[in-house]
Amino acid sequence: xxxxxxxxxxxxxxxxxxxxxxxxxxxxxxxxxxxxxxxxxxxxxxxxxxxxxxxxxxxxxxxxxxxxxxxxxxxxxxxxxxxxxxxxxxxxxxxxxxxxxxxxxxxxxxxxxxxxxxxxxxxxxxxxxxxxxxxxxxxxxxxxxxxxxxxxxxxxxxxxxxxxxxxxxxxxxxxxxxxxxxxxxxxxxxxxxxxxxxxxxxxxxxxxxxxxxxxxxxxxxxxxxxxxxxxxxxxxxxxxxxxxxxxxxxxxxxxxxxxxxxxxxxxxxxxxxxxxxxxxxxxxxxxxxxxxxxxxxxxxxxxx
Ligand code: GDP
Numbered sequence: 001x002x003x004x005x006x007x008x009x010x011x012x013x014x015x016x017x018x019x020x021x022x023x024x025x026x027x028x029x030x031x032x033x034x035x036x037x038x039x040x041x042x043x044x045x046x047x048x049x050x051x052x053x054x055x056x057x058x059x060x061x062x063x064x065x066x067x068x069x070x071x072x073x074x075x076x077x078x079x080x081x082x083x084x085x086x087x088x089x090x091x092x093x094x095x096x097x098x099x100x101x102x103x104x105x106x107x108x109x110x111x112x113x114x115x116x117x118x119x120x121x122x123x124x125x126x127x128x129x130x131x132x133x134x135x136x137x138x139x140x141x142x143x144x145x146x147x148x149x150x151x152x153x154x155x156x157x158x159x160x161x162x163x164x165x166x167x168x169x170x171x172x173x174x175x176x177x178x179x180x181x182x183x184x185x186x187x188x189x190x191x192x193x194x195x196x197x198x199x200x201x202x203x204x205x206x207x208x209x210x211x212x213x214x215x216x217x218x219x220x221x222x223x224x225x226x227x228x229x230x231x232x233x234x235x236x237x238x239x240x241x242x243x244x245x246x247x248x249x250x251x252x253x254x255x256x257x258x259x260x261x262x263x264x265x266x267x268x269x270x271x272x273x274x275x276x277x278x279x280x281x282x283x284x285x286x287x288x289x290x291x292x293x294x295x296x297x298x299x300x301x302x303x304x
Contacts, residue, residue, distance in 0.1 A: 001231060001258045001260055001261065001262065002041070002263075002302050003261070004040070004041065005037055005038070005040075005041040005263065005264070005265060005302060006301070006302050006303065008033070008037035008040070008041075009037055009078065009302065009303060010303070010304075011033075012033040012034060013030075013071060015029070015030070016030060016070065016071030016074055019070060019071055021070055022059065022070040022074070024060065026070075027056060027059045027060055027074075028056075031052055031056045031059070034055060034078065035048055038051060038052070040263070040265075041263040041264060041265030041268075042234050042235055042262075042263045042265035042266045043265035043268050043269050044238045044265075044266060044269035046273070047085060047268070047269040047272040050272070051081055054081050055074075055078055055081055058077045059073075059074050059077055075303065079300070079303055082268075082302060082303070083296050083299045084295075085268060085269075085271060085272050086271060086278060086293075086295035086298055087277035087295050088295060089277075090292065090295065091252060091277040091278075092279075092292075093124075093279070094224055094251070095223070096223050099191075099192075099193040100132075100184065100187040100193055100194055101194045101195070101223050101224070102187075102197065102221065102224075103120070103194065103195065103197065103222060103223065103224045103226060104197045104199065104217060104222040104224070104225045104248075105117055105198050105199060105225075105226050105228055105254075106199055106201070106227050106244055106248050107228035107229060107230075107244065107254075108201040108202065108230070108240060109140060109200070109201035109202050109203050110201070111201060111228045111229055111230045111256060112228050112230060112254075112256030112282050113137070113198055113201065114137065114143055114146050114147050114198055115150065115256070115285065116226075116228050116256060116280070116282055116290075117133055117147060117150060117196050117198045118147070118150025118153060118154045118156075119154075119282060119287050119288075119290035120226075120280070120290070121133055121150075121154045121196055122153075122154035122155070122156065122287050122288070123290055123292075124196075125156055129194045130191070130192050130194070131192060131193075131194040131195065132156070132157055132158075132159055132186065132187040132190070132192035132194070132196070133150075133151045133157070133158040133159065133195075133196050134159045134160075134180060134184070134187075134196065134197045134198065135147045135158060135159065135160040135161070135179070135183075136176040136179050136180045136183070136197055136198055136199045136200065137176075137198050138161065138174055138176050138179065138200060139200040143198070143200070144161070147160070147198055148160060150287070154287055157192075159179075159183040159187075160179075176199065176200060176216060177215045177216050177219050180197050180216045180220050181219045181220060183195060183197060184197070184220050197216065197220060199212070199213055200212065205239075205243040205244070205247075210243070210244075210247035210248070213244075213247060213248045214248055217248050217249075223251075224251045224252060225248055225250040225251050226250065226251070226252050226253070226280070227241065227244050227245070227248075227250035227252070227254070227276070228253075228282075229253060229254070229255060229256065229267060229270060230256055231256060231258050231260065231264050231266075231267040232257050232260045232262040233266070234262065234266050237266035237267055237269065237270060238269050238270065238273050241270045242274065252276055252277055252278070253270050253276055253278045254278070254279060254280045254281070255267045255278055255280075255281045255282070255293070256281075257282065257283075258282065258283045259283045259284045259289065278293045278295070279293055280292060281293045
């Protein structure tokens with residue numbers, strides 16, 4: 001992910017190397033290249049606009065101060081702006097004062113929620129927590145089973161409406177809102193300090209799905225609602241994120257499939273358009289392909 005954006009930005013900065021001071025034309029040329037690179041990487045237009053104007057403003061300021069090494073300073077400015085659009089500080093899970101901490105996952109079908117549930121459970125377990133997974137994706141055949149397999153691999157128990165669901169032809173039934181509530185009660189009763197609730201998605205945003213997600217949110221009053229988004233979906237990322245932000249008022253974003261080779265820029269726009277931070281990244285199908293998202297490190301990788 002971001003390879004092409006990274007190459008383009010690096011090439012742009014090469015042109016500035018060795019310049020004693022930057023003329024307005026240098027800044028204009030550089031900013032134009034940055035704009036093109038961001039647009040080509042699928043970064044949303046309003047995000048590009050605000051990014052580029054900030055870089056330009058600051059880079060022109062440099063000329064006034066007649067900095068000794070303006071090329072490097074422009075790289076630093078771009079780096080800082082990238083960190084800013086990626087949310088600034090690393091944002092940790094907001095743990096409940098009175099456990100269990102309730103974490104709800106939301107997103108489109110195929111976004112990577114169920115996979116993420118297992119990864120997050122494993123990650124939290126490694127930090128000394130005692131998570132419980134709750135299977136509320138009762139729409140997709142096999143989703144409960146998939147969560148059970150992920151739970152088993154992560155060494156984390158799974159609360160499911162039908163523990164006996166064992167084949168992809170046996171569709172689980174039940175009301176996901178009730179299951180979610182029961183799952184949280186189970187966690188409280190069995191003294192799990194974190195509960196991760198996996199919910200159903202659809203291929204596209206629709207009212208019924210959003211209502212179900214909103215109903216689950218209202219029923220369990222989670223401390224975190226993580227919106228999982230497939231980084232490969234291109235420009236749709238922004239609209240989808242906005243729809244989920246309105247529908248379930250998520251508290252953080254998980255960028256999934258960052259291991260893919262898509263351009264990825266739309267995912268970079270999600271924080272800017274929703275005001276919600278990226279908290280985690282999913283980088284593969286395995287349970288360990290998971291990272292706490294650090295905006296500064298991601299910006300560094302893009303510019304390396
Ligand atoms: P859900 O419908 O949102 O629960 O999505 P799933 O967790 O079932 O994931 C959908 C597909 O994407 C599955 O085939 C996963 O193995 C795959 N997947 C999930 N996360 C990642 C990731 O970070 N990288 C890659 N390459 N594949 C992923």
